[in-house]
Amino acid sequence: MTEHSDRVANASTNASVDPDTVEWPVSLAGVTESIVTTLGPNDRWNAAPLGLFAGDGDENDDPVTAKTWGNTRTRRNFHRQGEGYVQFTVDPVAFADAALSISEFDEPILESANAWVRVAVEQVDSGTEGETEWEEWTLRPLEANVVAETVPTIDRGFGAVIEATVAASRLGVPAYDQDALRERLEYYASVVDRAGSEREREALERVRDHAEW
Template sequence: MEDIEDDADWPVVLSGVTESVVATLGPNDLWNVAALGLHAPEHDDRPAEAPVRARTWGRTRTRRNFRERGGGVVQFVADPRDFVAAAVTVREEETPVLDSADAWAAVDAERVAAGERGGTEWVDWHLRPTDAAVERTGVRTINRAFGAVVDATVAASRLDVESYDTAALLDRLRYFEDVVDRCGGPAEREAFATLTAASGWRERDRTE
């Protein structure tokens, strides 16, 4: 493991919107694990030295814990099962860093903006690393199913948002399921099964 000192930079290069998992400490002294998109400054047409931005949607545990604790631990995982568990289930751990994390960064979170879209409240946060580490390096292979699993979590999260077309979202989920069946390995298939059970999208599909 390569440790990075206090006032650290991010342990990975961020570009566009990088999908991550964040652990935030709740009032029960357990770490809530959730998915979090990290917006690189250049992606938002901001100066390269500007802080990374993240947006929380709704009255989530992450939003509450950022507000009350002032930060969390962002981590980068390549196991789709951990990503899905973070995105669509309530997962709590006694320690913040998952075993599957390739790298992590402890961050301060500063609220910088808030608003509403499609009936859902959002809050923007600037994230600044205070400590970080690279846990492992090496070649990580990918397949189309991994990307399908990530996109499926987004579609599933929008099923109860009135401003989104439910039929269109179900079409996407059927497509992603087909990609996982054709291209995925055991990890991707297990992750998609968890997403299906947690979201109940297939039952909705039968009634639409």
């Protein structure tokens, strides 16, 4: 029952478009998880999770921001290219792959994207947390497209997959209590076991494989 509207909010081919008028295709509040694709030196698009921090609504004074953690492909490609494609997908396998493995594509837009936004990125801050260097970036939409809107649903299995990717990505990082992470992973696995869809089960298997958990 999805609706494929293929509605281009602001076409990049329209030279008269004022970038300030391009809007995010979702309403952002708190932190929203996305997948960003960035063009690498191998001419392929790398997909990785990116947490979007909502601004206060006035995008010029207080734009959406995101942090890169460590010397990742996303960080290097942001520096090299100054832009990327932020995608909104609810495919648990796409998310698990992007989070825990090198996930690269020939095209910037993921097949499972419900919407995407090409953003200009600018580094505005940096620091260190634990042993990890982070950089903070502003993200300004240049072009946005809604591919498919749906009735959003609450799926505990899906949430459990997302949390499992977070916990798995912290395995081996000394700042985190490893026993607590493993207990949480077992609990998320039990939620997927009880409430998950086939696709969520597949995603959890990817988490187990990638994280050797």
